[in-house]
Amino acid sequence: MESNPVFTLEKASKSFGNNFALQGLSLTIHHGERVAIIGPSGAGKTTLFRLLCGVLHPDSGTVNLFNHDTKTLGTSTLRRLRKEVGVLYQSDNLIPQLxxxxxxxxxxxxxxxxxxxxxxxxxxxxxxxxxxxxxxxxxxxxxxxxxxxxxxxxxxxxxxxxxxxxxPKVVLADEPVSQLDVRLGREIIQLLSRMAQEQGNTLLVNLHTLELLEGHFERVIALKEGSVFWEGKPDALDEPLLKALYGKEYTGLYAH
Structure with missing residues (x-):
């Protein structure tokens, strides 16, 4: 795996009105990593992805994409860099008339x-x-x-x-299986993981269905209230940690 980072966030914060979506977030994603982002509703997962692809800018701190600070990029440079970032949303965003x-x-x-x-x-x-x-x-x-x-x-x-x-060099998948059943969701995650490995892409996936973590990701980053709550390998997740992360949302779906 190359040591050059694809994304680097340093104390990045983003708020909407009086509500903080992200607070002092610092993390690094390296080339070729396959990373799952998890956390309860409102943890800041989607806001994080919008910062990573330059759709939003942090109110404070920095977000670097391929070693470029997204806040300082001109329109043409940002457009060029975005060509290297593929995004898969909750809905497929196909044009139905085509x-x-x-x-x-x-x-x-x-x-x-x-x-x-x-x-x-x-x-x-x-x-x-x-x-x-x-x-x-x-x-x-x-x-x-x-x-x-x-x-x-x-x-x-x-x-x-x-x-x-x-x-693209990077794929950001924002809860791409949230509208699918578990079987179809598993197929989509398998395809994303296989594509990343075959093309040497960096893959980040926002996941709410915890059982889809198994076998596809090298690292998990857990967000809670806009900050990194925990990060590590998927097999290090356990029930006490997940209960502390999700609180009442935890359903016990993830099992070792």
């Missing part, structure tokens, strides 16, 4: 010139690239389908195929 092939090829928008991107809406460009990405998520036969014809799990796999086409 066929699967077009949604997948949107992973190329950071590299294509505008004329090529517009032409691709009429006549899909680099079709073999889209087909191969869909093959890797076992949806090659859905190349010309509309998103509305797919199940929730299939739509998330299309979003993963879009990331495969984008080939």
């Amino acid at each position: 066929r699967v092939v077009h949604n997948v090829l949107m992973g190329n928008l950071g590299r294509w010139a505008l004329p090529k991107a517009l032409w691709s809406l009429l006549w899909p460009q680099e079709l073999s690239c889209a087909r191969e990405a869909l093959r890797q998520v076992e949806l090659e036969e859905k190349l010309w389908a509309m998103p509305t014809e797919l199940s929730g799990g299939q739509q998330q796999r299309v979003a993963l195929a879009r990331l495969l086409v984008q080939r």
